[in-house]
Amino acid sequence: MVRVRIRLAKSGDCRALAEMRYRFRAETESVAEIKSRFVRRCTSWMKKRFRPGSCPWRCWVLDDGKRVLGHVCVQLFEKIPNPVNDEPELHAYVTNFYVIPEMRGQGLGKRLLNKALSWCRARGTDAVILWPSPASKSLYCQYGFVAPSDIFELRYGALSTAFPSPGKRMNGQRR
Numbered sequence: 001m002v003r004v005r006i007r008l009a010k011s012g013d014c015r016a017l018a019e020m021r022y023r024f025r026a027e028t029e030s031v032a033e034i035k036s037r038f039v040r041r042c043t044s045w046m047k048k049r050f051r052p053g054s055c056p057w058r059c060w061v062l063d064d065g066k067r068v069l070g071h072v073c074v075q076l077f078e079k080i081p082n083p084v085n086d087e088p089e090l091h092a093y094v095t096n097f098y099v100i101p102e103m104r105g106q107g108l109g110k111r112l113l114n115k116a117l118s119w120c121r122a123r124g125t126d127a128v129i130l131w132p133s134p135a136s137k138s139l140y141c142q143y144g145f146v147a148p149s150d151i152f153e154l155r156y157g158a159l160s161t162a163f164p165s166p167g168k169r170m171n172g173q174r175r
């Protein structure tokens with residue numbers, strides 16, 4: 001059996017990571033950008049952010065010695081200093097969690113998630129947040145993630161349809 005290790009992403013991984021990002025999103029949604037353009041844009045974005053020791057982004061990859069099989073990313077974001085209760089002053093956002101389809105169901109995803117979450121814990125983060133795909137909810141629940149009742153999310157796309165802002169008219173009038 002091939003030995004798969006987890007390591008931090010390097011600059012040389014970014015093109016493969018960008019291609020996987022495209023594959024990830026195209027698995028469940030229709031894409032609006034041609035692949036070559038997206039891969040160029042995303043590679044350049046990742047090269048600036050995913051370097052060993054980089055902050056606030058970290059990206060870990062699964063590597064079998066020949067290619068990258070999956071990845072997970074974390075972005076830390078600061079809270080304003082707080083004078084109460086030793087409350088941690090960092091949150092973490094987990095994103096871009098992906099294992100290529102042919103390698104799923106062998107525990108690799110859990111290894112990646114363990115790595116990312118133990119790093120968040122070691123950094124003393126307060127909340128770890130993410131937006132789960134429907135199929136991954138049960139996996140996150142195993143790690144203690146819950147859907148909180150005390151957080152609000154504002155999505156401008158949804159809002160502009162449901163509550164047109166002043167000056168905008170629906171039904172073909174002034175858009």
Ligand SMILES: CC(C)(COP(=O)(O)OP(=O)(O)OC[C@H]1O[C@@H](n2cnc3c(N)ncnc32)[C@H](O)[C@@H]1OP(=O)(O)O)[C@@H](O)C(=O)NCCC(=O)NCCS
Nearest residue numbers: 097098099104105106107108109110131132133135136139
């Ligand atoms: C989610 C994902 C990274 C898990 O990777 P994996 O290597 O299959 O995970 P593991 O083998 O360690 O664990 C599998 C567990 O994940 C669960 N799971 C979650 N989402 C899954 C999915 N889309 N496909 C297969 N299993 C999934 C399985 O039920 C399983 O739980 P179990 O151990 O209780 O049976 C992988 O399935 C994937 O890339 N899915 C598509 C992208 C995605 O949905 N990412 C999460 C975005 S929030």
